[in-house]
Amino acid sequence: MTLKRFFGDRAFYRRMFTVALPIMIQNGITNFVSLLDNIMVGQVGTVQMNGVAISNQLLFVFNLCVFGAVAGAGIFTAQYYGSGDHEGVRSTLRYKLMAGVLLSGAGAVIFSVFGRELIQLFLRGEGSIADAAASLEYGYEYLLIMLIGILPFALSNAYSSTLRETGQTMVPMVGGIIAIFVNLILNYVLIFGRFGAPQMGVAGAAVATVVSRYAELAFVALWAHTHTVKVPFFKGLYRSMHIPGRLLRQILIKGSPLLINEFFWSAGLTIINQSYSTCGLDVVAAQNISSTLYNLSGVAYMAIGNAVGILIGQMQGMGEREDVIRDSTRKMITASALSCTLFGGLMAAVSGVFPLFYNTTDSVRSLATSLICISAAIMPFNAITHASYFTIRSGGKTLLTFIFDSGFMWAVPVPLALCLSRFTGIGIVPLYLICHFADLLKCVVGLYMLKSGTWIKNLTAE
Numbered sequence: 001m002t003l004k005r006f007f008g009d010r011a012f013y014r015r016m017f018t019v020a021l022p023i024m025i026q027n028g029i030t031n032f033v034s035l036l037d038n039i040m041v042g043q044v045g046t047v048q049m050n051g052v053a054i055s056n057q058l059l060f061v062f063n064l065c066v067f068g069a070v071a072g073a074g075i076f077t078a079q080y081y082g083s084g085d086h087e088g089v090r091s092t093l094r095y096k097l098m099a100g101v102l103l104s105g106a107g108a109v110i111f112s113v114f115g116r117e118l119i120q121l122f123l124r125g126e127g128s129i130a131d132a133a134a135s136l137e138y139g140y141e142y143l144l145i146m147l148i149g150i151l152p153f154a155l156s157n158a159y160s161s162t163l164r165e166t167g168q169t170m171v172p173m174v175g176g177i178i179a180i181f182v183n184l185i186l187n188y189v190l191i192f193g194r195f196g197a198p199q200m201g202v203a204g205a206a207v208a209t210v211v212s213r214y215a216e217l218a219f220v221a222l223w224a225h226t227h228t229v230k231v232p233f234f235k236g237l238y239r240s241m242h243i244p245g246r247l248l249r250q251i252l253i254k255g256s257p258l259l260i261n262e263f264f265w266s267a268g269l270t271i272i273n274q275s276y277s278t279c280g281l282d283v284v285a286a287q288n289i290s291s292t293l294y295n296l297s298g299v300a301y302m303a304i305g306n307a308v309g310i311l312i313g314q315m316q317g318m319g320e321r322e323d324v325i326r327d328s329t330r331k332m333i334t335a336s337a338l339s340c341t342l343f344g345g346l347m348a349a350v351s352g353v354f355p356l357f358y359n360t361t362d363s364v365r366s367l368a369t370s371l372i373c374i375s376a377a378i379m380p381f382n383a384i385t386h387a388s389y390f391t392i393r394s395g396g397k398t399l400l401t402f403i404f405d406s407g408f409m410w411a412v413p414v415p416l417a418l419c420l421s422r423f424t425g426i427g428i429v430p431l432y433l434i435c436h437f438a439d440l441l442k443c444v445v446g447l448y449m450l451k452s453g454t455w456i457k458n459l460t461a462e
Helices: 010-044 046-083 086-120 129-165 170-192 202-226 245-277 281-297 299-317 322-349 362-394 398-411 413-423 428-437 439-452
Strands: none
Touching: 010 046, 010 170, 010 202, 010 281, 010 299, 010 322, 046 086, 046 129, 046 202, 046 245, 046 281, 046 299, 046 362, 086 129, 086 245, 129 170, 129 202, 129 281, 129 299, 170 202, 245 281, 245 398, 245 413, 245 428, 281 299, 281 322, 281 362, 299 322, 299 362, 322 362, 322 439, 362 398, 362 428, 362 439, 398 413, 398 439, 413 428, 428 439
């Protein structure tokens, strides 16, 4: 086994980064601005930061459900585009749009009716009763405003994912950058009351995010419908919302496990985080600080994972040889793991400095430093599992994807977190360490699945 099997030539990396780099830039800027947002809210106070962090945990479940619904159709989008079938791409986009509308309606009802009770689940650890009550009010206020932005978020994802899957990665990136700067500017103005605006605090952060989502949707949709020469499948999109019955059945059969997977995976992660919160209110703030830095540091492996799904899907749609598909997959996963080794090291290097940007207690800062170091150590393994997930998904093996992702989540880390947090006196640091390093087993399972090759399949030939 030579090292050449794990590294490609310049043409290979040029193709990979043509897809991955715009996603990386967009995600990087998004997470950097999210980091600034987080620090701005953190400057208001720990109680406010806790409320916003908990509400974002709940919205995270909705966001991943949207990603799951879009991804289910996206498997077909990439392969239809690879085979040159524009009508097939148009039909998959219609499915994404309708799924986004339905999910947005369901999310708005659930969060508006049960939002307060869901937030309270994270406020049962040790700490001041008054602080817990204040966090609840701030979190619920933030959540209700954010509900106004869930529909444009879903529709924007439908447009952007289709553009990425068909090679137009720059447009979603520009749309994301526009949204980011709108969000950042309005955050500064509305949170702190600059330039004569009212000082809205947490509510201002929510308003800024909602406005930015409408701005992103407006740009991406306008570009798509005024450049139909480049993206012909957007022409006549709304003349009819018809989806061929055969394709609809295929998407539901292949895509439903992805939607269910994203729901159960995100719900499992939320339960794990709730288990962490039983160790005290300081944990909510510390984990929020740690996850913010992790999200920024993980942009490389997140982008390469998306690129793997898109490029390998297109290769399967074009009928590429199996050995070529396997070789490309191995090289992209290697690139992802190595990039995360670098970013994980940088993350660990700033672990003691980063928490100082927050207006919080020394105990929260110290705890955040420990959680950041643990997250940094596991990042290269997360990169491998993330790329494995997108590779298996690209061939339509969505049931296998569900077992690999949510099945593992509910079989290993969720029971570990629940049992250790409720039936032992274990502290947050060893609890966090055990639950995170359970992903080492998932990494081994993912590599085994990739080696089997059963995920390789041309769906457009069916």
